[in-house]
Amino acid sequence: MVLVALIATGCLQKERQVVVISLNDMHANIDNFPKFAGLMDSLRSVYPDLLLLSAGDNRTGNPINDRYKDPSIPMVELMNATGFDLSVLGNHEFDGGQDELAHVIEKSDFDYVCANIHLPSDSKINVSPYKILEVNGVKIGVIGGIQIGKNGLPDSHPLNLEGIKFDSIANVLPAYIDELREKCDLLFLLSHGGHEYERFIASRFPELDAIFGGHSHTKVADMTIVNGVLITQSECKLKYVTLSKFTLKKGKVTDKSDTLISIPLFETENADVRAMVDQYNSDETFQQVVANVVTPFSNRESLGCLMTDAIRYEAEADMGFQNPGGVRCDSLSAGPLTLKEVYRLDPFSNDIVAFTLSGEEIVNMIRCCWFTDGGAPHCSGCTYSFKLNENDEISNLSVMLENGKPLDLKAKYKIVMNSYMASVLDFDHEDPGQSTFQSSNKMLLDYLQDHPDIDYHAVARVRLQH
Amino acid sequence: MNIYVNEKKISIFHGATVKSALMKYYRATGEKVNLDSLDVRDAYGNSIALDGSLSESSRIFTK
Structure with a gap:
């Protein structure tokens, strides 16, 4: 009875590990997806419960995706096939207009997060400020945040953003940190804010365990911890992913680390994803x-x-x-x-x-x-x-x-x-x-x-x- | 907006990328440089892509 009680109260907890694969600014570079999917197969064979996160700008940069008969659906299908868990909205997610973004989110098997967006009540864009994920009994709060420029808007054509208001990530974070810190063992910011701004956020909010960043296309090759917050970013266009590991004991993070992994240098492609990419590339889009x-x-x-x-x-x-x-x-x-x-x-x-x-x-x-x-x-x-x-x-x-x-x-x-x-x-x-x-x-x-x-x-x- | 390339102040349009800033910088210095061959770093020593976004007062360096 005593043992059961101890297990139930978590007093016999072992070390637990959470593994996150993050990447950012894919910009529809679908040609690197077969190797990326092959790499994910390999990583999942070692870390079956890993989380896969996108720090935004999944689209824009490849007409095969952006001008597809159902625009951006190639990226949606490839991200679904590769098992993404979450994406934050990047500024380029708005490039096809709000209806197209709503359609993209609807077709995605994963959720989009963004805490500093204020959508009009009749908006069809389905986005949450945060999501709580659970891995091996570890509760993980992932808050989303998007860059805003001096005009108070993300870097997209203002017409694409009509009716939407944005706040700064720094302004909205305290409320969500208060709400989530007690509920969650780990607290992440999935950010499309740019590396410089992400360092600023880390300096202000040591309650965060990590910031998975994007927007500035920065290759953070050396492990970067600012004010106790791990900050990652893996350049752009599926050149790299970042593998981050968090070790927890008794609900406390005892260790965290990250490694940048090259996608083009990985040798094995996922055959199913290769077939999908070949089909998109042979599509009549260009004709x-x-x-x-x-x-x-x-x-x-x-x-x-x-x-x-x-x-x-x-x-x-x-x-x-x-x-x-x-x-x-x-x-x-x-x-x-x-x-x-x-x-x-x-x-x-x-x-x-x-x-x-x-x-x-x-x-x-x-x-x-x-x-x-x-x-x-x-x-x-x-x-x-x-x-x-x-x-x-x-x-x-x-x-x-x-x-x-x-x-x-x-x-x-x-x-x-x-x-x-x-x-x-x-x-x-x-x-x-x-x-x-x-x-x-x-x-x-x-x-x-x-x-x-x-x-x-x-x-x-x-x-x-x- | 104002950004700094190799500590030289460059005034450029809002929303400029690293590539635009380097084009303006090398136009001003008169050097003929293949931008694709450059190793571009931010103020923390991280490598950054030519199509990366810049913000006011960003500092970038080339090798």
């Missing part, structure tokens, strides 16, 4: 028709007009600009335009950056692009002509707006350009700019959805005067 080309494009100028029209329209800007080097095709045939051809036209996936610039700053930007990129930028919302002086520099630049009026050098305009231009063009401008967190090819595809018949016959907006 899907996204628009109809009415008259053929025969030069880069007209293609640049299409690309700048797309970013200007999607960002609701006054003008859009595109460096000539960013147009990667010379022509497009008339007829059906496929997704593959759009990615051939614009393979870079650079994010689009918005600025509020004065007319004078725009003029300087055009001059700078000529000097830096070796060509005059393609444009939308304006036309311009120029001469070249004896030093091959732009002179006599005359910019006319779409309404037929000349560019007002003192007026302010909202303009958009890709992140390459925003980084390398060295011209003075007051507004530092703000990423839209949408890539140029996503904007082009979205534009083509609204403009299925494209005709740029004889369209030219940039003229070199002789």
